[in-house]
Amino acid sequence: MKVMRWLVWRDMTLALRRKAEVLTTLLFFVIVVSLFPLGVGPEIDMLKEIAPGVLWVAALLASMLSLNRLFADDYVDGTLEQMIISSQPLALLVLSKVLSHWFLTGLPLVLISPVLGMQLGLDGDSIVILMLTLLIGTPVLSLIGAVGAGLTLGVRGGGVLLSLLILPLYIPVLIFGSGAVDAARSGLGVDAHFSLLGAFLVASLLLAPLGAAAALRISLD
Amino acid sequence: MNLPEFLDMGRHAFYVWGSYGVVALFMLLEVVLLVLKKRSLTQSIARLARLNRG
Amino acid sequence: MRIFTKAYWLQLSSPKAFYPIADKSIPWLIAATILLSLVGLYYAFIIAPIDYQQGNSYRIMFIHVPAAWMGMWIYVVMCAYAVIGLVWNTKLSNMMAAALAPTGALFTFLALWTGALWGKPTWGAYWVWDARLTSFLILLFLYFGFMSLRAAIDDPRRASRASALLALVGIVNIPIIYFSVKWWNTLHQGASITLDKAPTMESSMFTAMMLMTLAFFTYTFAVAFMRVRNEILEKEKNSAWVNEIVGSDK
Numbered sequence: 001m002k003v004m005r006w007l008v009w010r011d012m013t014l015a016l017r018r019k020a021e022v023l024t025t026l027l028f029f030v031i032v033v034s035l036f037p038l039g040v041g042p043e044i045d046m047l048k049e050i051a052p053g054v055l056w057v058a059a060l061l062a063s064m065l066s067l068n069r070l071f072a073d074d075y076v077d078g079t080l081e082q083m084i085i086s087s088q089p090l091a092l093l094v095l096s097k098v099l100s101h102w103f104l105t106g107l108p109l110v111l112i113s114p115v116l117g118m119q120l121g122l123d124g125d126s127i128v129i130l131m132l133t134l135l136i137g138t139p140v141l142s143l144i145g146a147v148g149a150g151l152t153l154g155v156r157g158g159g160v161l162l163s164l165l166i167l168p169l170y171i172p173v174l175i176f177g178s179g180a181v182d183a184a185r186s187g188l189g190v191d192a193h194f195s196l197l198g199a200f201l202v203a204s205l206l207l208a209p210l211g212a213a214a215a216l217r218i219s220l221d
Numbered sequence: 222m223n224l225p226e227f228l229d230m231g232r233h234a235f236y237v238w239g240s241y242g243v244v245a246l247f248m249l250l251e252v253v254l255l256v257l258k259k260r261s262l263t264q265s266i267a268r269l270a271r272l273n274r275g
Numbered sequence: 276m277r278i279f280t281k282a283y284w285l286q287l288s289s290p291k292a293f294y295p296i297a298d299k300s301i302p303w304l305i306a307a308t309i310l311l312s313l314v315g316l317y318y319a320f321i322i323a324p325i326d327y328q329q330g331n332s333y334r335i336m337f338i339h340v341p342a343a344w345m346g347m348w349i350y351v352v353m354c355a356y357a358v359i360g361l362v363w364n365t366k367l368s369n370m371m372a373a374a375l376a377p378t379g380a381l382f383t384f385l386a387l388w389t390g391a392l393w394g395k396p397t398w399g400a401y402w403v404w405d406a407r408l409t410s411f412l413i414l415l416f417l418y419f420g421f422m423s424l425r426a427a428i429d430d431p432r433r434a435s436r437a438s439a440l441l442a443l444v445g446i447v448n449i450p451i452i453y454f455s456v457k458w459w460n461t462l463h464q465g466a467s468i469t470l471d472k473a474p475t476m477e478s479s480m481f482t483a484m485m486l487m488t489l490a491f492f493t494y495t496f497a498v499a500f501m502r503v504r505n506e507i508l509e510k511e512k513n514s515a516w517v518n519e520i521v522g523s524d525k
Contacts, residue, residue: 147440147444151424151437151440151441152424152427155424155427155428156427157427161423161424161427164416164419164420164423165420165423165424165441167416168413168416168417168420168445168448169444169445171409171413172451175409211440211444214440215437215440218433218436218437218440219433219437221432221433221436227320232330233330233331233332233396235392236332236335236392236393236395236396237331237332237334237335237392239392240335240338240339240388240389240392240393241335241338243385243388243389244338244342244385244388244389247381247384247385248381248494251377251378251381251498252305252497252498252501255498255501255502255505256501258505259501259504259505259508262505262508262509262512263508263521265512266508266512266517266518266521267521269512270518270521
């Protein structure tokens with residue numbers, strides 16, 4: 001446990017020394033969402049309809065973009081190898097790294113989503129649901145993404161390949177995340193969506209660190 | 222069913238033959254590509270062997 | 276008696292031992308495929324009657340369902356070979372996994388294609404975003420991911436292991452596809468063929484479907500063996516036994 005806390009602290013300190021990287025993900029999210037009114041027209045009724053999907057897809061893309069950096073820096077300077085051969089369970093170390101990654105990329109998305117939701121015409125209740133789905137969903141994205149990042153470490157065409165690999169796995173999260181907001185907007189129940197999102201979170205918390213650890217071992221053998 | 226009826230498939234000709242046609246086409250294509258690949262592989266191996274011997 | 280020794284089976288896991296087996300089986304498998312398809316198509320078009328609801332378009336079922344089954348089944352078998360390759364590091368298992376992937380992707384695509392062409396006259400739409408169709412599309416993407424990852428990594432050992440892990444992560448999609456019609460209200464119909472009850476369709480249709488499924492089965496083996504054969508030739512092109520075989524092919 002102490003190791004985890006230390007690792008999270010270390011990763012966040014390192015990342016915050018280069019604030020630019022943290023901000024790029026956030027800015028990407030904002031810009032992508034803003035592109036839609038420009039592209040499809042400013043009619044607020046239509047924007048309201050597509051808002052859940054747009055916000056979720058943008059969150060997905062922003063998450064994916066930042067995944068490359070999850071292991072890359074430690075891989076390049078040899079720290080990753082040290083982590084693998086250390087006596088600490090690799091899965092826990094991976095979990096710590098994913099946690100820091102989420103603090104820096106996922107959580108900001110959750111916090112800024114109300115502003116963007118309002119931009120697209122969502123009402124207060126839908127925005128709350130949006131924030132909740134992102135709160136539960138973005139960690140899942142980071143966790144699943146970690147497996148992909150581990151597999152594509154140092155591979156040519158890394159970033160795009162990573163996206164190709166994990167997007168199919170992201171689709172269920174997208175469906176239920178944006179589906180919940182859609183349901184809220186229409187006044188229907190969101191319980192089913194949230195149960196599934198919760199199930200995804202639990203499953204990925206348990207399995208993804210193990211998968212990512214295996215992926216790292218394969219990549220660094 | 223006689224031949225014109227068969228080909229027409231009750232106005233569903235496009236769908237039925239579009240399906241069966243594409244399936245047959247791709248499966249044949251896969252086999253042909255693999256046969257061609259084998260041929261080119263054996264030819265290059267034989268060529269290399271000749272060069273090594275000679 | 277040899278067949279009951281562990282040594283026999285371990286030996287089979289070497290490309291050199293497997294090559295003649297693949298080589299000899301391929302013509303038989305292709306012959307079986309052609310025969311089964313011809314009989315199956317005869318049943319599908321001549322013997323099976325016209326459907327009172329769907330007319331003749333339902334005949335697409337005789338290639339749509341087998342293709343869908345193969346798409347799913349090949350993924351499972353591919354994962355099995357991948358696991359064997361991961362755990363025991365046998366070259367041949369990794370080759371089989373790689374050899375199956377393109378055929379699996381092909382059948383998945385064909386299932387989606389024929390499904391779209393069947394859906395249009397039946398439901399009025401080429402595509403709907405319901406649970407089964409969406410998860411089947413995801414299956415296609417998973418195949419592509421498997422093949423891309425394998426192609427992107429230069430080191431063959433890392434390439435096989437990484438793609439194997441990826442395939443395993445995606446296996447969760449298979450039960451989702453299978454149960455999707457039960458768990459969600461989907462447009463796609465439920466299972467008419469189950470393991471514990473008699474099929475709910477007319478017997479000639481059932482026969483046609485089984486024959487086409489078997490045909491696709493033998494086809495898959497034939498094509499996978501052809502691919503493995505090519506892969507072996509490529510990997511072992513400098514070895515003496517390959518040169519002998521190529522020499523004697525003339």
